[in-house]
Amino acid sequence: STGNEVTKPESYDVEYLTPVSIGTPGQVLHLDIDTGSSDLWVFSSETPSNLVNGQSLYEPAKSSTAQKLEGYTWKISYGDGSSSSGVVYRDSVTLGGLTVSSQAVEAATQVSEEFTSDSNNDGLLGLGFGSLNTVQPKGQKTWFENIMQELDSPIFTADLKAGEPGTYNFGYIDKNAHIGNISYVSVNDSNGYWTWTSPGYAIGTGALVSTQIMGIADTGTTLLLLPSTIVVMYYAQIPGALYDATQGAYTLPCSPTPPDFSFAVGDDGQVITIPGEYILYAAITSIGTMCFGGIQADSGIGFSIFGDVALKAAFVVFDGGKKRLGWASK
Numbered sequence: 439s440t441g442n443e444v445t446k447p448e449s450y451d452v453e454y455l456t457p458v459s460i461g462t463p464g465q466v467l468h469l470d471i472d473t474g475s476s477d478l479w480v481f482s483s484e485t486p487s488n489l490v491n492g493q494s495l496y497e498p499a500k501s502s503t504a505q506k507l508e509g510y511t512w513k514i515s516y517g518d519g520s521s522s523s524g525v526v527y528r529d530s531v532t533l534g535g536l537t538v539s540s541q542a543v544e545a546a547t548q549v550s551e552e553f554t555s556d557s558n559n560d561g562l563l564g565l566g567f568g569s570l571n572t573v574q575p576k577g578q579k580t581w582f583e584n585i586m587q588e589l590d591s592p593i594f595t596a597d598l599k600a601g602e603p604g605t606y607n608f609g610y611i612d613k614n615a616h617i618g619n620i621s622y623v624s625v626n627d628s629n630g631y632w633t634w635t636s637p638g639y640a641i642g643t644g645a646l647v648s649t650q651i652m653g654i655a656d657t658g659t660t661l662l663l664l665p666s667t668i669v670v671m672y673y674a675q676i677p678g679a680l681y682d683a684t685q686g687a688y689t690l691p692c693s694p695t696p697p698d699f700s701f702a703v704g705d706d707g708q709v710i711t712i713p714g715e716y717i718l719y720a721a722i723t724s725i726g727t728m729c730f731g732g733i734q735a736d737s738g739i740g741f742s743i744f745g746d747v748a749l750k751a752a753f754v755v756f757d758g759g760k761k762r763l764g765w766a767s768k
């Protein structure tokens with residue numbers, strides 16, 4: 439089988455939300471598909487009402503196929519400091535027309551302020567590796583791990599776009615969605631993430647700098663987080679760019695368009711080029727002409743994060759069968 443679903447950007451492409459049907463009859467929630475985590479959790483009838491602010495709720499009591507996993511709990515925190523926790527059900531979950539009849543659905547009984555204030559986001563659907571799942575006393579498989587053997591090919595692809603809807607495909611590669619070859623690189627899943635190593639980068643029209651950048655392909659992180667040395671080099675090319683200690687981030691003039699940023703993939707010379715305009719992430723209203731940089735330092739994380747700023751410049755194959763990533767331009 440194969441499937442596909444449209445995913446829509448929230449403002450500033452901060453995240454992409456995808457409709458997912460849970461339970462019988464189906465309750466449609468809009469979830470953040472997140473290759474940087476491995477829990478499927480949702481706002482629910484068990485989420486205290488003071489923590490709910492417009493989100494749609496999963497109501498297990500209204501689903502004839504919901505089963506409570508008595509004594510099971512979960513608790514997760516993300517790279518941006520947000521967090522949530524709760525209890526666990528098993529229920530039917532359909533994404534892109536593909537149904538897992540017995541998926542662990544984690545109902546939130548606690549969510550942090552970042553989630554409460556994000557009214558359109560009804561929860562997350564993790565597509566990282568199951569080893570990262572936080573359910574106790576027994577870790578649960580992701581939706582993709584559960585559907586994988588039904589798929590024509592054990593893969594899914596992410597085709598995120600700047601300021602417009604993109605697509606997640608399951609089980610097949612849409613040749614019309616990418617330009618030129620797909621370059622594959624091996625993934626080390628030992629930390630549960632889609633971890634890979636880029637062999638280098640280029641700034642603007644400059645020559646490729648050969649250096650290994652180890653990072654994760656993470657649809658759930660908004661920006662591109664790279665080693666500080668590379669980030670300093672990039673912003674040094676931009677008059678007026680500066681590290682704003684108040685924001686704890688690099689900022690740059692919103693005009694003119696800054697240089698493109700390219701990263702290499704594989705040993706066949708393939709590069710993915712991020713248009714400079716993607717690096718003008720958002721205007722910092724209080725300062726007026728200054729913008730928040732779409733490239734920031736990965737300091738303190740231990741690896742880089744190829745988040746949406748990078749992913750929306752590429753067609754990306756997440757190959758669960760061969761544990762590899764495929765990157766192509768589009």
Ligand SMILES: O=C(CCCl)NNC1=[NH+]CCN1
Nearest residue numbers: 472474475516517518658659
């Ligand atoms: O937590 C991370 C980074 C892992 Cl190193 N990505 N996924 C995510 N989901 C919500 C915010 N960020």
